[in-house]
Amino acid sequence: MSEIRVNNLSNESLSGGPTISGITTFSSPYLFTPPVGDTGSRPQSCPPGSLRFNTDSAKLEYYRGNTIGWVEVEASSHEVGGGTGSNTGLGTRGFHAGRHVYETNIEFITISTLGDSQDFGDLTEGRFSQGNLVGSDSRMIFAGGYGYKNTIDFWIVQSTGNAQDFGDLTTQRQKMSGCNDKIRGIWAGGVGPGHTQVNVIDYITIQTTGNAVDYGDLDVEKLTAASVSSSTRGIWNYDTGPANLMVFTNIRSTGSTTDFGDGYGNRDMFGGQSSSTRGMWAGAYSNDNRIEYITMATTGNTTDFGDLTQGRYNFNSMSSPTRCVFGAGRYYDSGFINSNILDYVQIATTGNALDFGDMDYMDTGMLAVAGSNGHGGLSG
Numbered sequence: 001m002s003e004i005r006v007n008n009l010s011n012e013s014l015s016g017g018p019t020i021s022g023i024t025t026f027s028s029p030y031l032f033t034p035p036v037g038d039t040g041s042r043p044q045s046c047p048p049g050s051l052r053f054n055t056d057s058a059k060l061e062y063y064r065g066n067t068i069g070w071v072e073v074e075a076s077s078h079e080v081g082g083g084t085g086s087n088t089g090l091g092t093r094g095f096h097a098g099r100h101v102y103e104t105n106i107e108f109i110t111i112s113t114l115g116d117s118q119d120f121g122d123l124t125e126g127r128f129s130q131g132n133l134v135g136s137d138s139r140m141i142f143a144g145g146y147g148y149k150n151t152i153d154f155w156i157v158q159s160t161g162n163a164q165d166f167g168d169l170t171t172q173r174q175k176m177s178g179c180n181d182k183i184r185g186i187w188a189g190g191v192g193p194g195h196t197q198v199n200v201i202d203y204i205t206i207q208t209t210g211n212a213v214d215y216g217d218l219d220v221e222k223l224t225a226a227s228v229s230s231s232t233r234g235i236w237n238y239d240t241g242p243a244n245l246m247v248f249t250n251i252r253s254t255g256s257t258t259d260f261g262d263g264y265g266n267r268d269m270f271g272g273q274s275s276s277t278r279g280m281w282a283g284a285y286s287n288d289n290r291i292e293y294i295t296m297a298t299t300g301n302t303t304d305f306g307d308l309t310q311g312r313y314n315f316n317s318m319s320s321p322t323r324c325v326f327g328a329g330r331y332y333d334s335g336f337i338n339s340n341i342l343d344y345v346q347i348a349t350t351g352n353a354l355d356f357g358d359m360d361y362m363d364t365g366m367l368a369v370a371g372s373n374g375h376g377g378l379s380g
Helices: none
Strands: 051-054 058-063 070-072 094-095 103-108 118-124 139-143 149-156 164-168 176-181 184-188 200-203 213-217 226-229 233-239 244-252 256-261 270-274 280-285 287-296 303-307 316-319 323-327 331-334 337-340 341-346 353-356 371-372
Touching: 094 139, 094 316, 094 323, 118 371, 176 233, 184 233, 226 280, 244 353, 270 316, 270 323, 280 323
Parallel strands: 176 226, 226 270, 316 371
Antiparallel strands: 051 058, 058 070, 094 103, 094 371, 103 118, 139 149, 149 164, 176 184, 184 200, 200 213, 226 233, 233 244, 244 256, 270 280, 280 287, 287 303, 316 323, 323 341, 331 337, 341 353
């Protein structure tokens, strides 16, 4: 049996390597070494699917096109099992945390199932806020809260138990929503001491602990009702008067936000969550039952999706790669009623929400923060 060893291949003009067409099989029992280089030497405008090893991150990465660029190849799983009620199966875990200023509860569900939520553990101190948790496959993070807190807590997704101290925000505030990819979490806007709205944007590295770092500024001083994330973008909404304005930033950069488009009402949109491509918004003050969506890679206004099972506000949501669950809230019926409703939609379709189950503990109009270990920001 013969053997051919080639140390270098080039084309006839010595300006590059040959193109190997068709199906190519590497049958060596040993190894294949891809191109190697640091982050600064990444080539640009490559064919999508190009592969290299990054010596800075010590990970393989592939090129997703000129808009997204290089993305790490990473083995991950949102699948978590165990529990009772809605938590007996495998799937993405969704969380609600905080309620009244004195209450510390964290609840969770398995988003791929149906049923009631159950107790997970407690925050380090009682508080509530507005918007989304940030997190990864393995860790959830809650920042700020009522009483103008600068506290940041975290807990481990795969266990049950109490939150631990992570660090502090750059400023004390509440009512700001978070976005994240696999590496970085960002909180934008909010309300600070004296009930003054702020334009601060902070960020953290999710798998570390420590204080938040200044990222940049919103274009105005506003609270942010809810947010959605893709693997590259964070998108927030806030009330600007006649129409809800949505703004976005590229998560791995720093700086100010850019206009995305308009929402569907003149009050805060709630229930922000996402798949890898679509961002979902739902509800508004006081009995608004609208669900609308955006395509996160573009810019533009929201599009009708369907209706909630009960119009309401002051709630948030949790999502897997395919399903969004809206939890709790408040609506008006001869007086304001605090709701423990959980309802859901399949993100890739359009249509009305269906009943999921009930919140075990959180049945109040006080804002709870929500999130999951499998939303669209973790897809890249």
